[in-house]
Amino acid sequence: MSASWGSQILRLTEVSKTYATGSLEVAALREVSFTVEAGEYLAIMGPSGSGKSTLMHILGCLDVPTSGVYELAGQDVTGLSEAELAEIRNARIGFVFQQFNLLPTLSAWRNVALPLCYSGTPAAERRERAVAALERVGLGDRIDHRPGELSGGQQQRVAIARALVTDPSLLLADEPTGNLDSASTEDVLRLLDELNDSGRTIALITHEADVAARARRTLRIRDGRLEDLVTSGVGA
Numbered sequence: 001m002s003a004s005w006g007s008q009i010l011r012l013t014e015v016s017k018t019y020a021t022g023s024l025e026v027a028a029l030r031e032v033s034f035t036v037e038a039g040e041y042l043a044i045m046g047p048s049g050s051g052k053s054t055l056m057h058i059l060g061c062l063d064v065p066t067s068g069v070y071e072l073a074g075q076d077v078t079g080l081s082e083a084e085l086a087e088i089r090n091a092r093i094g095f096v097f098q099q100f101n102l103l104p105t106l107s108a109w110r111n112v113a114l115p116l117c118y119s120g121t122p123a124a125e126r127r128e129r130a131v132a133a134l135e136r137v138g139l140g141d142r143i144d145h146r147p148g149e150l151s152g153g154q155q156q157r158v159a160i161a162r163a164l165v166t167d168p169s170l171l172l173a174d175e176p177t178g179n180l181d182s183a184s185t186e187d188v189l190r191l192l193d194e195l196n197d198s199g200r201t202i203a204l205i206t207h208e209a210d211v212a213a214r215a216r217r218t219l220r221i222r223d224g225r226l227e228d229l230v231t232s233g234v235g236a
């Protein structure tokens with residue numbers, strides 16, 4: 001947690017992203033502006049191809065805008081080098097994807113410990129923190145299981161533990177329940193609720209209205225444009 005970030009954790013000002021593939025240019029995001037306060041739970045919705053994952057890649061410093069300004073915790077990250085972006089990602093942001101993206105040959109705890117390898121954490125501490133993160137997501141009894149020995153919902157919880165192990169203030173999730181049945185979806189959503197209750201900022205991409213309903217704000221994009229940003233009374 002970083003109270004020093006101030007209350008505005010994300011600020012986008014006329015952010016555009018254009019992909020050029022051969023002679024075809026795709027405007028994936030068009031002058032998108034919005035802000036997110038620390039501790040918010042934001043759902044991002046929109047049709048397939050509307051720019052949701054592109055937006056998440058920019059929010060997560062996996063990619064940079066073609067134009068416009070993106071500030072993360074008050075810092076303009078638009079002009080940073082790849083190494084500087086990687087450092088910010090590792091220190092501040094946790095990612096959860098639809099396809100859990102676990103390494104199949106590694107045990108649950110070794111998968112969870114991976115982000116700590118990049119930050120130079122000593123080996124004994126890596127294991128300790130990985131096990132603690134797995135306990136946090138209710139998998140303390142599965143630390144030595146490989147991904148193939150776990151259910152889909154359990155694999156996604158391992159992925160969430162991996163996202164949490166560096167204690168990031170911002171959690172970005174792209175369709176985290178897209179491959180899960182309704183019981184596992186509920187487990188994962190309850191976990192995200194708890195993480196938000198304990199102060200983490202969450203941005204979650206989803207196609208499903210009942211998943212989006214867990215968030216207090218819903219941002220809709222269509223054709224790369226911000227269509228709507230609604231704050232509801234329900235949610236966290």
Ligand SMILES: Nc1ncnc2c1ncn2[C@@H]1O[C@H](COP(=O)(O)OP(=O)(O)OP(=O)(O)O)[C@@H](O)[C@H]1O
Pocket residue numbers: 019020021026027028046047048049050051052053054055
């Ligand atoms: N790396 C890329 N190179 C070229 N075009 C891309 C690239 N990534 C995305 N696009 C294009 O940008 C647009 C937005 O894609 P994006 O993946 O952000 O959509 P999305 O809203 O996440 O869709 P979905 O719901 O299907 O995941 C699409 O038209 C897509 O074809």
Ligand SMILES: [Mg+2]
Pocket residue numbers: 052053054
């Ligand atoms: Mg997508």
